[in-house]
Amino acid sequence: MSYKLSDFFVGVNEFLGILVPGSILLFLQKQVFVGLLDHELGVDAKIEWVAFFLGAYILGHFLLAFGVPINRLLYRLPLRWFSEKCDAFYNEAMPRIDLPEGEDTRADAFHRACSFVRLNNPSASADIERQIGEYQLFRSLILVFGLDFIL
Numbered sequence: 001m002s003y004k005l006s007d008f009f010v011g012v013n014e015f016l017g018i019l020v021p022g023s024i025l026l027f028l029q030k031q032v033f034v035g036l037l038d039h040e041l042g043v044d045a046k047i048e049w050v051a052f053f054l055g056a057y058i059l060g061h062f063l064l065a066f067g068v069p070i071n072r073l074l075y076r077l078p079l080r081w082f083s084e085k086c087d088a089f090y091n092e093a094m095p096r097i098d099l100p101e102g103e104d105t106r107a108d109a110f111h112r113a114c115s116f117v118r119l120n121n122p123s124a125s126a127d128i129e130r131q132i133g134e135y136q137l138f139r140s141l142i143l144v145f146g147l148d149f150i151l
Helices: 012-028 030-037 045-075 088-096 106-120 122-150
Strands: none
Touching: 012 030, 012 045, 012 122, 045 122, 088 106, 106 122
16 A cells, blocks of 8 residues: 555644644744754745644654653542542443453543444544544643743
């Protein structure tokens, strides 16, 4: 299978979770990244826009990857806020979700339910993808503004 440039599709997850945080970081810290390259890109606006979006795409992937450990902070917060007993949606859905042996965390149940929705209801799947993209955006923005504060 050969891919063409026209096959490059930017969905809501890529846009919200990757391009937007990468663009914001690149915009806020342009001088740092231009200094790392150690040369100017030129005066052609097309080259600058392509370099900006390519840099934002690459930085966005790094932000997304480095933002995953932020999920672990949820377990450090008081359990009364996020316990399974207080999660009405989880408690209602859990009896309806068949999980394989040994797979019994809320994350496992979420991924199983999300896969079921993707297979059976494309319009609901689009809504889930949008919400996942928003979550990725805000998780990455924590890193972007933290890095901006430090740099």
